[in-house]
Amino acid sequence: MSESESESQVERIAVVLPDGSELEVDADATVEDCAYEIGPGLGRDTVAGKLDGDLVAKEEQVYDGAKLEIVTDGSDEYLDVMRHSAAHCLAQAVERHFDDVKLAIGPPTDEGFYYDFDDLEVDEDDLLALEDEIEEIVEADYDIEREEVSIEDARERLEERDEPYKLELLEEFAEEGDTVTFYGQGEWEDLCAGPHVDSTGEIGAVKLLEIAGAYWRGDEENPMQTRIYGTAFEDESDLEEFLERREEAAERDHRKIGREMDLFSIQDVTGPGLPLYHPPGKTILNELSGFVTELNEEAGYDYVETPHLFKTDLWQKSGHYENYQDDMFVFELGDDEFGLKPMNCPGHATIFDDHSWSYRDLPIRYAEDGKVYRKEQRGELSGLSRVWAFTIDDGHLFVRPDQIEAEVEAIMDAIDEVLSTFDLEYEVALATRPEKSVGSDEIWERAESQLESVLENRDMEYDLEEGDGAFYGPKIDYSFEDAIGRHWDGPTVQLDFNMPERFDLTYVGEDNEEHRPVMIHRALYGSYERFFMMLIEHYEGNFPLWLAPEQLRVLPISDSNLEYAREVADAFDDFRVEVDDRDATLQRKIRAAHDDRVPYQLIVGDDEEEDGTISVRDRFEEQEYDVEIDEFKSHLEAERAEKRTEPDFLVN
DSSP states (O other), X not given: OOHHHHHHTOOEEEEEOTTSOEEEEETTOBHHHHHHHHXXXXXXXXXXXXXXXXXXETTOBOOTTOBEEEEXXXXXXXXXXXXXXXXXHHHHHHHHHSSSOEEOOOOBXXXXXXXXXXXXXXXXXXXXXXXXXXXXXXXXXXXXXXXXXXXXXXXXXXXXXXXXXHHHHHHHHOOTTOEEEEEEETTEEEEOOOOOOSBGGGOOEEEEEEEEEEEGGGOXXXXXXXXXXXXXXXXXXXXXXXXXXXXXXXXXXXXXXXXXXXXEEOOTTTOTTOOEXXXXXXXXXXXXXXXXXXXXXHTTOEEOXXXXXXXXXXXXXXXXXXXXXXXXXXXXXXXXXXXXOSOSHHHHHHHHHTSOOBTTTXXXXXXXXXXXXXXXXXXXXXXXXXXXEEXXXXXXXXXXXXXXXXXXXXXXXXXXXXXXXXXXXXXXXXXXXXXXXXXXXXXXXXXXHHHHHHHHHTTOOOEEETTOSBTTBOEEEXXXXXXXXXXXXXXXXXXXXXXXXXXXXXXXXXXXXXXXXXXXXEEEEEEHHHHHHHHHHHHTTOOOTTTOSSOEEEEESXXXXXXXXXHHHHHTTTXXXXXXXXXXXXXXXXXXXXXXXXXXXXXXXXXXXXXXXEEEEEXXXXXXXEEEHHHHHHHHHHHHHTTOSSOOTTOO
């Protein structure tokens, strides 16, 4: 065979581009090679790539059938790449300033980046010096060079530099004969898979934010390391905007407001991640629960209750023991092993299994405000956002396949009512079958088609998250935006073919044969803790009237008006009302009520007492005099019933 004939038979593969078209390239082509095949301009602009959704270096080799996206400086992922490079600059700066520091990991995050170090003691003053050093590294515009080396060479380098954590990663993730990559800039290099920008000069504005402790690999049995958080943006204006949002977020921090309003506490005596709800906080939770209870009862749900504790036989049957054991609280009691429940669904499946059902009985809808327990790492616990014990406003439906669409429609109606009640803008995504899944192709295709049909019928815009479904079925995920532009994961609707199979759940069909129901998981809030946390920060503690732990406060101008103030409070006894009977000036009482975030203040003095009226002041510091008590009471009843988001009696 001639050389030209050999060249003509070079193996070719095809990659799939975002528009669904295929690009044929040589089998050894890289992401960057593919970009040049598309066009020389795109090739020059390529910073990194995404292969089947994973962010990779532009030097990464593609493979047949891969879904390929090219990342340039105009891509959403570019910020992640730049922040990863900024993390390397931080590590380089630390090693310039401190001796014998051991490097751990330094990934990008949603808001910036961090790097973990061992044998490092730093304080806030050191961060300023490190920022200056990072600025010098950026200004030096070092080329960031990628080097591929053998495992043996990598091991030798890391042993010579005495980097035990990098060696541990190398031994865990690499096999003999493989190669790994180092990225170098100036005198410094790091074992890293990338991707990175081409030079340090491409890194924009950098700010170091805080110092924290973190266990190596998140395991409390491992050494505590020093974590330095930072962020990076393409320009100073974006950085300043972020810092302003961060400052506002700190003012809205639910832990800070929770203390100020006496909503909850997490104390050493209870253990980490186990919140105690104080009366004001429990009042709000009761209102949230009551709202969902109304929606559930209207939708035909039956309330059930399951214990906090089950034998692990149940968790083995459901698959949680296999998949969640490390995150469960498990202990022995006598000859039996028990586990605190990490989810409510196996208990609901057990209740369903305790009966015989006909196709006419379905759908069966169970609801429970069920407390669950998950053993998160201590370093990951944070206020109410991540806890050991939390409550889910859980719902599980057992339906015939032909009922899926109608039930999902009804669930989405309820979710829409919840989110619109709180004035939350939201986005929706359809998550489809992942690589590891259970169930036949036919069932999955039908289920995905039904969820897609619901979204199309509702004329909803949605993202398609291919491969992001649960292993047991596709799902519709909601995310919503709070008052300062942060996005939160919200309600979800999930189809489940796995649990009915594991529990051998059946119903008798019209043909008198046994059939397998489909299980639908849904939560309108998610967890009460996470949703409560979001509401605290979204409203900055200024809850709508219907949620406010104290809805009204009566302020007597003087002690002589105290008796009338109590009469006024009695007139509003259908609301949460207090009388400020302290020996204090009116201005001090007004300020206290404002600081306590009470929606309305009712001021009563000699004139009001003589006329049998009140003066009404709202949280916006607007005031109206000579208000008839019955008039204001009627307004409050309407404002509460309609769950209005702001006090609006004095709004024109």
